[in-house]
Amino acid sequence: MTDRLASKDAFDRFQRAAADRWQRMWDGDQLVVSVQVDSSSVAKGALRVLAACREATAGTNAIVREVSGNGAMWMEPAVEVKRPGEPPIVYGWIAAEDVPALLAGQLRDRAVGVRGTEAFAGIPPLHEHSFFKHQLRIVMEDFGVIEPGSIEDAIARGAYSSLAKVLFDMTPEEAIAEVTAANLRGRGGAGFPAGIKWESGRKARNQPKFVVVNSHEGEPNVYKDRRIHEGDPHKILEGMLISSVTCGAERAYNYIGGEYPLAIKRFRKAVADAERLGLIGENILGSGKSVEVRVRTGGGAYICGEGSALMYSVMGVRGQPRTKPPRSVEEGLWRRPTILNNTETLANVPAIINKGGEWFSQIGTSNSAGTKMMTVQGPLKRVGLVETRMGITMRTLIDEVWGGMRDGHVFKGVQTGGVSAGPITGGQLGYAVDFDSMTEIGGMLGSGGFVVFDQHVCPVDFARYLTAFNRVESCSKCVPCHRGNPALVEILDRIRLGGGAVEDLSLMERTSKHIIDLSLCGLGQVAPMPLLGMMKSYTQDFLDHIENHVCAAGSCPISATRVLAAAAD
Amino acid sequence: MEDTAPTIVGPLATNGPASPRDIPPDAIIDLDEVRRMLSHFHYRDFQEAQELILSALQEVNEHFGWVSLEAADVVAEHFGTTATRVYGLLTFYADFRTEPRGKHFMLLCHGMACYVMGSQRLVQNLEDVWGIADGGTTADGELTVQVVNGCLGVCDRAPICKLDADYFGDLTVESLNEAIRAAIAGSGSWRDAHHPVAAGSNHD
Known part of the structure; x- marks a missing residue:
């Protein structure tokens, strides 16, 4: 076991040794097998594949590694095999039974691409695959490359060098200036500039201060933050440490949704390893700066993604939002100044410090700099997690990156912004995906989760599903949300059953306005947005239910009534 | 969620607390075991104690499958702290x-x-065929279902469920019922599920 690194020199030496070891592994004359294990591939048997690889190579000098998935969920479980003298090749759809053939080099037809710049033996580079070619990876750079459980891997790939830079070569003001110059906006949905937040955090006078990472991710349509924990936890940790050092906080929290055991496990391992090396704790790398890191887990309440509710949850009480001001940067956790950032936002910070804010601000669009991790769900050919430049169009994402609709499914719309915004329809796919473009048509980037739905989904029923989600997840603190959302569901149910009236549409609009205007927290204020969006984009479907008693998708109870009526005739 | 439930989150809202006589003997929580688990949760001050309550409850919940009033x-x-406070967390x-x-x-x-x-059809099916809503348990005590409002993150195989230790993807009503029947006929239980440390103290 390595001892604590007590100085920058010691860190540099450790980094050189790790980089050497990394290079030797790839240049060596042994087989390197990297099995992509994350929470989605585990469901498809990735752990059995890993065990099979270990068994098949036992007694040889082969190296079997447990890496994380690279976002391409459609080809899981995936395994990367590197033979001596060949580049690493990624294979998809590998079951445990396939492992002997795979290691014997017989499954060339399942090779998806070469991880490298040049084709090999007719297999093209991975980045030319249409799933990968539109991507630009900053946060996901090392997904599937490093072992998330190995801090040596991460350091060999440059982890913590930005932290060392902030500790020894920059003043906190200079570091914050880079983040401000980068125009890094919050990736959790609100899009608030991180630089401004950090500046107010640094200026806050009260001590102690805290940094809190929001990794709760309770929306029903996003899985990006847990994947960062699973794929490259050190990026988050380094971002936390840089934020703490520059803002003057001596304690940093990461609040992770309790439903994501693998994310929690890998992040805890990262914390333990970093503590062992002296990258966390008292007197980091001999710089005189100290940061304690604590991991706290949620309990499956969507509301805890809201800033103040999250802090209450960290403090061990019910997560219910409070009125603002004071803002959390003045009075947050334990009534101390608290700098709250989304996981993905912080995971971008090491690259910004390393390459400069100017570099980052050139990526993406003028108002939305950088890249965004995006997830998709629905009947598409290549469902997965991607990271692209801001400003890519929805059409490119759906048709090229995610491969278009599966056979037999006709595109109907994309729900954006989780349960906080409306859908966009076929005619609106040319809109750019960034913080601001989609808001004019009622869509929203949110945390980057998009749900594509087809002709089998009824907009009325979907609106009910989204509103019912908000109803169940309402923290019940304030009346407009607590009573308003059930009222909306009740009206929607009336329409679904065939008892709706045209006036119900305006009644829902009025009720929605009350919820939007009078709710206390951000989540309540946007709860009716999906319903309003659905009503706007699919007015005819609502009218068909009300006036003609027809549910085109056949999913509302109204259809059953018609079938029964027809049978009776 | 096919919600017949009021807006309060959690199984209490639909089912009410179990009375002691309803609890099968093998589900009774060994309090000494709970104390052993808790002994890993050290705290140095008031703040840390408060912060660790949720984590501790999660460990108990994962280990025993539930948290009794006694636990x-x-x-x-x-x-x-007080039992009311802790129970308030359990129901939230x-x-x-x-x-x-x-x-x-x-x-x-x-x-x-x-x-x-x-998945709406699957939720409905659970009610129609197995007679259980979110959080409920079948009358014979064989199956408990929790409907996940968040996301299990295996979206390319949607709709999906996790039954004991196994995942079942691309579900239809038929394949879901078949999976349930196979599980009930088999010898496994939820205790086989792979629970890599869900929570825990930083300082153990």
Whole structure:
């Protein structure tokens, strides 16, 4: 076991040794097998594949590694095999039974691409695959490359060098200036500039201060933050440490949704390893700066993604939002100044410090700099997690990156912004995906989760599903949300059953306005947005239910009534 | 979620707390075991004690499948707080159960991916065929279902569920029922599920 690194020199030496070891592994004359294990591939048997690889190579000098998935969920479980003298090749759809053939080099037809710049033996580079070619990876750079459980891997790939830079070569003001110059906006949905937040955090006078990472991710349509924990936890940790050092906080929290055991496990391992090396704790790398890191887990309440509710949850009480001001940067956790950032936002910070804010601000669009991790769900050919430049169009994402609709499914719309915004329809796919473009048509980037739905989904029923989600997840603190959302569901149910009236549409609009205007927290204020969006984009479907008693998708109870009526005739 | 439930989150809202006579003997929580688990939760000050309550409850919940009133008492005692406070957490956060799990435990994903691929039918089927709503247990104590409002994150195989230790993807009503029947006929239980440390103290 390595001892604590007590100085920058010691860190540099450790980094050189790790980089050497990394290079030797790839240049060596042994087989390197990297099995992509994350929470989605585990469901498809990735752990059995890993065990099979270990068994098949036992007694040889082969190296079997447990890496994380690279976002391409459609080809899981995936395994990367590197033979001596060949580049690493990624294979998809590998079951445990396939492992002997795979290691014997017989499954060339399942090779998806070469991880490298040049084709090999007719297999093209991975980045030319249409799933990968539109991507630009900053946060996901090392997904599937490093072992998330190995801090040596991460350091060999440059982890913590930005932290060392902030500790020894920059003043906190200079570091914050880079983040401000980068125009890094919050990736959790609100899009608030991180630089401004950090500046107010640094200026806050009260001590102690805290940094809190929001990794709760309770929306029903996003899985990006847990994947960062699973794929490259050190990026988050380094971002936390840089934020703490520059803002003057001596304690940093990461609040992770309790439903994501693998994310929690890998992040805890990262914390333990970093503590062992002296990258966390008292007197980091001999710089005189100290940061304690604590991991706290949620309990499956969507509301805890809201800033103040999250802090209450960290403090061990019910997560219910409070009125603002004071803002959390003045009075947050334990009534101390608290700098709250989304996981993905912080995971971008090491690259910004390393390459400069100017570099980052050139990526993406003028108002939305950088890249965004995006997830998709629905009947598409290549469902997965991607990271692209801001400003890519929805059409490119759906048709090229995610491969278009599966056979037999006709595109109907994309729900954006989780349960906080409306859908966009076929005619609106040319809109750019960034913080601001989609808001004019009622869509929203949110945390980057998009749900594509087809002709089998009824907009009325979907609106009910989204509103019912908000109803169940309402923290019940304030009346407009607590009573308003059930009222909306009740009206929607009336329409679904065939008892709706045209006036119900305006009644829902009025009720929605009350919820939007009078709710206390951000989540309540946007709860009716999906319903309003659905009503706007699919007015005819609502009218068909009300006036003609027809549910085109056949999913509302109204259809059953018609079938029964027809049978009776 | 096919909600017949009022807006309060959590199984209590639909089922009410189990009375002691309903609890099968093998589901009774060994309080000494709880104390042993809690002994890993060290705290140095008031703040840390408060912060660790949720984590401790999660460990108890994962280990025993639920948290009884008695166990909540022990947790409260360990952290120097009241049982009411601890029970308040159990009923607020959806992951906690205040009554035992059946022999088999299913997490049925009802996130948006699963919804657009038809999970509403599966939720309805559970009620129609097995007579259980979210958080409920079948009368014979074989199966408990928790409908997941968040997302299990295996969206390319939606709709999906996790039954004991196994995942089942691309579900239809038929394949879901078949999976349940196979689990009930088999020898496994929810205790086989792979639970890599869900929570825990930083300082153990």
